[in-house]
Amino acid sequence: xxxVIQSPRHEVTExxxxxxxxxxxxxxxxxxxxxxxxxxxxLELLIYFNNNVPIDDSGMPEDRxxxxxxxxxxxxxxxxxxxxxxxxxxxxxxxxxxxxNQPQHFGDGTRLSIL
Amino acid sequence: xxxxxxxxxxxxxxxxxxxxxxxxxxNTAFDYFPWYQQFPGKGPALLxxxxxxxxxxKEGRFTISFNKSAKQFSLHIMDSxxxxxxxxxxxxxxxxxxxxxxxxxxxxxxTINP
Numbered sequence: 001x002x003x004v005i006q007s008p009r010h011e012v013t014e015x016x017x018x019x020x021x022x023x024x025x026x027x028x029x030x031x032x033x034x035x036x037x038x039x040x041x042x043l044e045l046l047i048y049f050n051n052n053v054p055i056d057d058s059g060m061p062e063d064r065x066x067x068x069x070x071x072x073x074x075x076x077x078x079x080x081x082x083x084x085x086x087x088x089x090x091x092x093x094x095x096x097x098x099x100x101n102q103p104q105h106f107g108d109g110t111r112l113s114i115l
Numbered sequence: 116x117x118x119x120x121x122x123x124x125x126x127x128x129x130x131x132x133x134x135x136x137x138x139x140x141x142n143t144a145f146d147y148f149p150w151y152q153q154f155p156g157k158g159p160a161l162l163x164x165x166x167x168x169x170x171x172x173k174e175g176r177f178t179i180s181f182n183k184s185a186k187q188f189s190l191h192i193m194d195s196x197x198x199x200x201x202x203x204x205x206x207x208x209x210x211x212x213x214x215x216x217x218x219x220x221x222x223x224x225x226t227i228n229p
Binding site for chain 2: 049056102105107
């Protein structure tokens with residue numbers, strides 16, 4: 001089975017540019033999560049969705065960040081305008097919603113560098 | 116308090132030794148405690164998990180010990196191998212609006228010397 005697929009794997013762009021990160025969750029998973037990982041702050045949950053509906057976006061750092069899930073097989077995380085402090089590895093994860101404790105399955109991340 | 120505190124930040128163990136990583140939490144609403152393993156360039160992957168009504172869970176060389184009254188849990192890796200070198204995250208989950216939210220510890224970088 002295919003795991004969580006993220007694209008691009010690496011992104012280097014200049015400050016002020018718009019950045020769009022993409023995620024395809026595992027088929028049949030109802031919940032989708034976006035995380036950011038940095039050395040200083042570790043793994044931070046940014047936002048998560050249940051059945052394509054955003055549940056909690058309290059981890060989104062600023063209004064420059066936005067996330068969408070137009071259907072069950074696709075989600076985007078957008079940063080506009082980007083800043084150097086947004087440089088990090090961004091992970092997407094998915095899990096089943098029902099059936100007790102379900103593990104989250106992570107993609108391999110997008111390494112974002114803002115110059 | 117939705118925090119999980121993890122220690123140590125880094126750990127070096129000789130091959131064949133026991134690696135021990137500790138975590139503590141405050142929120143009694145947490146209801147599931149997974150450990151994730153992360154290799155460089157990869158996302159975290161579930162290693163082993165425990166429910167709070169169980170004091171110990173063992174899978175191969177990996178054991179979780181759980182102390183509900185002290186709100187502490189730990190990961191023990193027996194007979195540690197160089198292939199175990201990775202970053203380990205403890206976590207705790209809480210259900211919010213039907214979704215299982217993970218709160219991660221800060222991570223422990225484990226190095227197993229051959």
